[in-house]
Amino acid sequence: MSEIVLHNYFRSSTSYRVRIALAMKGIAYRYAAHHLRHGEHRGEAYLAVNPQGLVPALVWSDGTMIAQSMAIMEFLDEMVPEPPLLPADPHGRARVRMLSQMIACEIHPVNNLRILNALRERYGADDAEVASWFRHWVEATFEPLEKMLAESPQTGTFCHGDRPGMADICLVAQVANNARFGVDMAPYPVISRIHAACMERPAFIEAAPMKQPDAE
Ligand SMILES: N[C@@H](CCC(=O)N[C@@H](CS)C(=O)NCC(=O)O)C(=O)O
Known part of the structure; x- marks a missing residue:
């Protein structure tokens, strides 16, 4: 198992969603910043992580990359069910x-x-x-x-x-x-x-x- 990495930007609201979900569930991660106003999300290095060139992207401990904040939150909820982000019914x-x-x-x-x-x-x-x-x-x-x-x-x-x-x-x-x-x-x-x-x-x-x- 290696570290979990969140590619994000402080001001990005979709990144903020994922940061809250990670914090609620107590999941430790490495913060990888990409400055959107400087276009760092469009650089070769980040496109190799997420070809869509948008933040956030989560790289899970097994190397799986998941983009799209809603998909990431649902994934986190399944991997670490407590506290739940969605109701039981x-x-x-x-x-x-x-x-x-x-x-x-x-x-x-x-x-x-x-x-x-x-x-x-x-x-x-x-x-x-x-x-x-x-x-x-x-x-x-x-x-x-x-x-x-x-x-x-x-x-x-x-x-x-x-x-x-x-x-x-x-x-x-x-x-x-x-x-x-x-x-x-x-x-x-x-x-x-x-x-x-x-x-x-x-x-x-x-x-x-x-x-x-x-x-x-
Ligand atoms: N639907 C995506 C949207 C991701 C997205 O567009 N993120 C913004 C930051 S909030 C971004 O990377 N914008 C870069 C741009 O517009 O060039 C999600 O929920 O993750």
């Missing part, structure tokens, strides 16, 4: 995956660095226009997410009941990104309450962007 699992994917599939892909760069390079968008784009796609999903969390009896201290799981991980990582683009969180009291509850937990605190060795 199918209905609960579906709900947590639904809430998670609202963020992971509907917000993150259209607000990723390469999309924001394309807005600037192809269409001449300035900083204000890029920030407005970012906020638009957050709001398009945070509005229904807030409503769904507020109206469901299954919402507890966290997105699903009273222990944090995959949906909370996605929520916290997204809220961290929102702060950089001036998203007003006032319309989202339930999301804000859940975020605050998560940020009292050591795993969420230790995985936070500014706690990482490559933080700037």
Whole structure:
């Protein structure tokens, strides 16, 4: 068995998801930083690890490489089941995956660095226009997410009941990104309450962007 390596970047919200999951499960790993703004994720060395050239990528102790934060989190949950990231029942699992994917599939892909760069390079968008784009796609999903969390009896201290799981991980990582683009969180009291509850937990605190060795 050799070491577990997480290829990531402090500010990457998808990396943040995986760091939280690793911390919750108490899995030790080596932190391999790739500076996205310097294009290190597009270099030969990293493309040899993950041909997609995106972070995060986890290299497990047997050498298996897994990219895609949602796949990594499900893998970690199967390899180290405690504490679980998903509920035990199918209905609960579906709900947590639904809430998670609202963020992971509907917000993150259209607000990723390469999309924001394309807005600037192809269409001449300035900083204000890029920030407005970012906020638009957050709001398009945070509005229904807030409503769904507020109206469901299954919402507890966290997105699903009273222990944090995959949906909370996605929520916290997204809220961290929102702060950089001036998203007003006032319309989202339930999301804000859940975020605050998560940020009292050591795993969420230790995985936070500014706690990482490559933080700037
Ligand atoms: N769906 C992927 C997305 C991975 C991804 O796009 N990561 C971002 C950082 S949050 C990245 O590497 N961006 C580089 C770029 O856009 O050039 C996941 O969940 O892991």
